[in-house]
Amino acid sequence: MQNPFQVILDKLEKIEMQLESMKAKAAEKEAFSEYPELLTREQAADILNVKLPTLDLWAKQNNVQKLRNGKIVRFQKSDILNLLKINVKYQRN
Numbered sequence: 001m002q003n004p005f006q007v008i009l010d011k012l013e014k015i016e017m018q019l020e021s022m023k024a025k026a027a028e029k030e031a032f033s034e035y036p037e038l039l040t041r042e043q044a045a046d047i048l049n050v051k052l053p054t055l056d057l058w059a060k061q062n063n064v065q066k067l068r069n070g071k072i073v074r075f076q077k078s079d080i081l082n083l084l085k086i087n088v089k090y091q092r093n
Contacts, residue, residue, distance in 0.1 A: 032081065038067070038074040047080050058083070 035043055045055045059066040064083050067074045
């Protein structure tokens with residue numbers, strides 16, 4: 001039989017982890033709210049904290065989808081934020 005206090009502590013720990021996750025998601029959403037849904041190359045590189053050639057390479061390697069309308073290139077903000085989550089080492093400090 002499990003110690004009832006340990007059961008409560010385990011449940012509290014799970015709740016704390018869920019709250020931290022929700023807090024992180026809200027902070028991320030707020031941090032990039034000033035950017036439009038379609039980003040320029042410069043804006044995408046700024047969010048990812050990489051130089052333009054790196055962003056171009058990732059697009060060429062299909063790590064991120066590039067939207068093109070003639071000479072105009074854009075990236076979806078959601079794709080860039082997902083890439084940011086995957087490449088944690090590139091996140092801003």
